[in-house]
Amino acid sequence: MSDAMHIVLDETAMAAAGHGNVLASRLIHRAHAETGWYLYAPACALVEADQARPGTAEHLAALPGMTVLHLDLPAVLAVARQNAWAAAHCQYAAQPTPDRPDGAIVATTAPERWIGEPVRVLDLTP
Template sequence: MHIVLDDTAMAAAGRGNVLASRLIHRAHVEVGWYLYAPACALVEADRARPGTAEHLAALPGIVLLDLDLPAALAVAQQNTWAAAHCQYAAQPTPDRPDGAIIATAAPGRWIGEPVRVLDLDP
C-alpha cells in the first residue's frame, strides 16, 4: 500500500486525526505499507500548523520525498506547489506501478484530478 500525505493530511495528523494516526502506525509496523511526505506539502503543512514538519520528519514510518528535478518540473506547471508535488508523487513509477493514493482531509480539492483519494475527514 502506497499512500501520499497531502498538506491537509499532515496537518490533521498533528491535530490528532485518528485516521491519519492509524496510517502512520500501519506504515511503521506493517510490511508493505508506505507513507510518503512530499517536501512541498510538508512546507505547507508546517505553515498551517507550525511544528508539523519536524514531527513528521522524525517518524520512522514516513518517507520524505525531495523536490528533485522531475518533481520540480511537474510542480512548475501547477498553481500550488503542495498539491502539485503530491499529485506528482502519486503517479505510477517502477517501484509503484499502480501509483499511490493521496490521503487528504480536504477531498474536494482533488475533484477532477487524475488521482485516487483516501478521505481522512471524519
C-alpha cells in the same frame, strides 16, 4: 497489481495528523508496524503543513515509516507548471513509478480539492 499500500499525505492530512485525527494516526501506525505499508510526505506539502501548524514538518519527518519525497528535477518541472505547489507535488508523487507501478493514493481531509484530478483519494475526514 501490487499488494503494497502506497499513500501520499497531502498538507491537510499532515496537519490533521498533528491535530489528533484518528484516521491519519492509524495510517502512520500501519506504515511503522506493518510490512507493505508506505507513507510519503512530499516536501512542498510538508512546507505548507508546517506553515499551517508549526512543528509539523519536523515531527512527521522524524517518524519511522515516513518517507520525505524531495524535489528532484522531474518533480520540480511538474510543480513549476502549477500554482499550488503542495497539491502539484502530491499529484506528481502519486503517479506510477518503477517502485510504485500502481501509483499511490492521496490521503486528504479535503477530498473535494482532488475532484477531476488523476489521483485516487483516501478521505481522512472524521
